[in-house]
Amino acid sequence: MEWFKKTKGGPLPQQKKEIPNGLWTKCESCGEIIYVKELEKALWVCHSCNFHFRIKSKDYIELLLDEGVLEEFDRELVSTDPLKFKDSKKYPDRIRDSRNKTGLNDAVTAGIGKIDGKEISFAVMDFGFIGGSMGSVVGEKIARAIERSLERKIPLVIVSCSGGARMQEGILSLMQMAKTSALLALLYEANIPFISVLTNPTTAGVMASYASLGDVVIAEPKALLGFAGPRVIQQTISQELPPGFQSSEFFLEHGFLDKVVERKNLKKTISLLLDYLTPQGS
């Protein structure tokens, strides 16, 4: 129900990205002071506790795709304000600010790329854009990414990072769950593989639609995943949540993930899976 809520002091650290101008930064999970250059080299993973810092969509493009190259599609799609939604900020202002801040047009970037030479339809979300929330533009770009897979008969890889549906687009955001999942029915029937990669956090409307529908679903370690936000659950049941609740490891244990994969092994793992899921002689 709570698509969009950021948790305060939930069971998993919610890192804030303010790297001081200095050369050192502090791991938000274990408090270790780390040399930024080292951290960068380690793909923003803490050497002490294996905490995966949140990285940007363009970092995943760099990390996963051959030569770090994505042939981007649908960049020109931008949000409008169907509800004329008013809260502390007008929705169009919120969009404009996010565009200025991130250099992105919305919370997902999609296109065609290669993993170890294998062509894929690729989409990656960015939490920096209104919490990676899914409105009409995200839904449309994911839909088109699925359609590119169908048309070109190439696998689909989506890297998710989202607090859920975008409240400011109301019911239209909710319907993006239906839209993307309905198209995934076609992909499913066409036996074209879909690998879903979950990063911190992937929750609510995105988790309850395409992110959960991969033929294989993998997650980075210690990501916050799930349907309802921890605070909502806590309020509903008025009871302490067990440690590690809704983490990647929790969902692995309960059978909803195929694998928890460290960032440095993501590309290799996806590449192998693509081989295993590509029919012989094609």
Add this chain to the structure above:
Amino acid sequence: MNGQYLDFEKPIIDLEKKIRDMKDFASGESIELIREIQLLEKRRDRLQEEIYSRLTRWQRVQLARHPLRPHSMDYISLLSTDFVELHGDRNFRDDKAVIGGFGKIDGKPVLFIGQQKGRDTKQNLYHNFGMMHPEGYRKALRLMQLASRFKRPIVILIDTPGAFPGIGAEERGQAEAIARNLREMSRLKVPIIISVVGEGASGGALGIGIGDRVLMLENSWYSVISPEGCAAILWRDSSRASQAAEALRLTAFDLIELKVIDRIIPEPLGGAHRNNKESADILKREILKDIEELSLFSVEELRRKRIEKFRNMGVFLKENHLFPDKEIGTDT
């Protein structure tokens, strides 16, 4: 809210009581009293017309939650015969927040799926206030796939304040259960008619909400988040729900405009609870009309149109001049 009526219903309820009292009193044949009663009845009708022709979004939300509003099982009993309820997800448990089973509408066999609320605390605890767990979505899917194999149309009644947010629900994959339903309902081979009869809160509603026709009762609501949830996020104050209801645009009239639903089903004046039988009769007519129309399509056409219907939802712009790539330092 005061027991069995809403604040804005009170003037009408008061007038009706007065009319009833006078009728009791006028068991004799006082022409004057009869005239007086007629006048009062006219006044009541005018008042009703006035109140219900300009309901706010928040008032409709309140009507959707009215303590006397007919629930899914009331509709099933009133508009079908020979209902046989079926239970369980064959895996974990029977989720009482959702009811499923076969019944006949005008002799035509259909599968009913309906989220069920209770009338009192005991019933509400039994039905978990109409808030489903993963096993509920899986129970619904099991029954829908059964209907698909045996070629029975599916009639779904939505009335939920949301999917249940709890530890067990997460452990058993609430998100996965809903996601799977969205995909699998898109693939079913029989007509699916969705009616939002009360509350349609977010993924909890959508999880049984993929169909060929989506209808909403006049005083129901359907939204990405409940007004209270939205108010809590925006203003950290759930008591501003009425304001959030306006911002969310969650009524049937809003959703027609946003091209999310197909039709609005009228309710008796004053809301469905003023006449359960009439409400069920209207709903029944609308469902029958859709079943008839949809039965003309081949399975492939039906599924293609269903997927297209949802594929086309959403509003966005295409911008010709692209936003320049901006370098923004290391805020990773």
